[in-house]
Amino acid sequence: MDRSHTGEDARGPLDRRRPRLFLATALAVVVTVGTLGASHWRPGERPLDVLGLGLALASPVVVAALVRRPVVAVLLAATAVGSYLALGYAWGPAIGGLLGVLVTVALTGPARRARVVAWSGAVVGWGAILAAAALRTDVPRPAGILGGIAWTAVALLVAGAVRERFARVAAHRAARLxxxxxxxxxxxxxxxxxxxxxxxxxxxxxxxxxxxxxxxxxxxxxxxxxxxxxxxxxxxxxxxxxxxxxxxxxxxxxxxxxxxxxxxxxxxxxxxxxxxxxxxxxxxxxxxxxxxxxxxxxxxxxxxxxxxxxxxxxxxxxxxxxxxxxxxxxxxxxxxxxxxxxxxxxxxxxxxxxxxxxxxxxxxxxxxxxxxxxxxxxxxxxxxxxxxxxxxxxxxxxxxxxxxxxxx
Structure with missing residues (x-):
């Protein structure tokens, strides 16, 4: 059997560069607009500056450039989000950048490696977020934290289902050819x-x-x-x-x-x-x-x-x-x-x-x-x-x- 079309070794939907660039651009727009809005509506927190915007945009850059190295990509995204929150910038869509990196990793490269790295990255990323929250006085309520963790799990499960569907379609196409x-x-x-x-x-x-x-x-x-x-x-x-x-x-x-x-x-x-x-x-x-x-x-x-x-x-x-x-x-x-x-x-x-x-x-x-x-x-x-x-x-x-x- 051609292992390139099996469920474990098949390439993912985002292995091509063009879909990743499109996702990275959309993620950058959402993070930028959301972060600017969060900083505007929370004036008591640290004002958004070049450093904060750079840390918030680290995740879209990782999606575009470093997703071929999933472990490095996840570590950089988790570090950037943790640093952004630890420095006192506003809570908000910056956390969504980490979620975008995790989903991209789940849809890229060999399936087994992508699954392990994505779920491990979710643990590392939320560990960094919780560590940064411990250094702040405006910690969200536990329900908000649990909700964010739940949405991360749902996103990864959906990405896994999309990946399985993509693998079945690719296998069917290969069999037909x-x-x-x-x-x-x-x-x-x-x-x-x-x-x-x-x-x-x-x-x-x-x-x-x-x-x-x-x-x-x-x-x-x-x-x-x-x-x-x-x-x-x-x-x-x-x-x-x-x-x-x-x-x-x-x-x-x-x-x-x-x-x-x-x-x-x-x-x-x-x-x-x-x-x-x-x-x-x-x-x-x-x-x-x-x-x-x-x-x-x-x-x-x-x-x-x-x-x-x-x-x-x-x-x-x-x-x-x-x-x-x-x-x-x-x-x-x-x-x-x-x-x-x-x-x-x-x-x-x-x-x-x-x-x-x-x-x-x-x-x-x-x-x-x-x-x-x-x-x-x-x-x-x-x-x-x-x-x-x-x-x-x-x-x-x-x-x-x-x-x-x-x-x-």
Whole structure:
């Protein structure tokens, strides 16, 4: 947890200089006017002079300049008020300057330190006031002294409540910003996975088909024409998928409304054989072995589609010598199992292989499957390389990167 936003270590409302200067100015005006008025209406006491006015204004100066050192600030304010009263100046708003310093200290700096220093300062300040009162003949009645102490306690309690409220608001704001950053990062990751899967598969297919077209251009123009037609169809399909993925970024045609889900492409597992065309063009045999399945939830179908797509793309890029690829889909308990193996036998479990540094494709597959609560193995087997994913049938539809619907 970020300690800068906890109740004990959060900064206070008056840590910024501008609010403190405003408070110091207001306090100086109140103390000056009040002290001049008290001196005017109590002519029997010591007349207000430069020394008395300076002692009365010490508290506003402390608020403006020394509140970053709360212990020094409280001691200076208590000393100034005690000296002001001990020298015989009129009782009055000069005591309010000390209260202003205590409240400022309570709203500044780390909460625990501010609370301790403010309440300790109240004890020290009223101790100085009582000590000064003992040296005077015009001591206020005990009810007045008790009333002043009570108002000081009330002011500090209110300052503490304001501080707690400020800390809660700051923590809420920090949590909201963190949620927004997480949502943005999640959406960027989802878009990156979708773009990688679409472009990697489509560009691999285009590369294979263009190679076939160049090879047959002179010997068999009709086959070359067929390859070019396939390139055009693959490019068109890739553009359609890219537009669907980027729709969540451009927010066109009012497709996204605050609080709604973002529509994204959904896939039918019956279209999986079309993903094998680039490999078949290379002469690789691709066999689909899928047992009859009940209706597959859309988000599970999206994850399975992307796993098969990326696995077949990797075979074409990294295992050109593979002569046979088997894609098997079956239901095992409460999960859909998807296995793509080149040279292996369907149904064999993968054997552990050495861990490497996966590329974006393998990383994206793992994030999709594990985000839905499933497991994925991608690595060497006894006969080649296999991708083996187990996707819970009842996985939540808002999993990480399912490719169907996600919260934004």
């Amino acid at each position: 963190e949620r927004e950053r997480t949502a943005v990062a999640t959406e960027r990751l989802r878009i990156a996975r979708e773009l990688h899967d679409v472009l990697a598969h489509s560009l691999s297919a285009i590369t294979v088909q263009s190679g076939v077209g160049l090879h047959l251009l002179e010997r068999d123009p009709e086959q070359a024409r067929s390859a070019l037609t396939s390139i055009r169809a693959t490019s068109r399909d890739a553009l359609d998928e890219v537009r669907a993925v980027l729709g969540v970024v451009r927010l066109e045609d009012g497709a996204v409304v605050a609080g709604d889900h973002v529509p994204a492409p959904a896939w039918d597992l019956a279209t999986l054989p079309a993903l094998a065309e680039p490999l078949r063009a290379l002469g690789t045999t691709v066999r689909f072995d899928a047992e009859p399945l009940p209706e597959v939830p859309p988000h599970v179908a999206g994850i399975a589609y992307r796993v098969v797509q990326e696995a077949l793309t990797n075979v074409g890029r990294h295992a050109q010598d593979a002569r046979a690829v088997v894609v098997r889909l079956d239901r095992q308990g409460g999960s859909l199992r998807v296995r793509v193996s080149d040279g292996g036998r369907p149904g064999d479990g993968p054997t552990p292989g050495p861990s490497g540094h996966p590329g974006y494709g393998l990383r994206g597959m793992r994030e999709r499957v594990e985000g839905a609560g499933g497991t994925l193995y991608a690595g060497p087997t006894r006969d080649g390389f296999a991708v083996d994913a187990t996707i819970p049938w009842a996985s939540p539809p808002h999993d990480a990167g399912s490719g169907t619907q996600e919260d934004t």
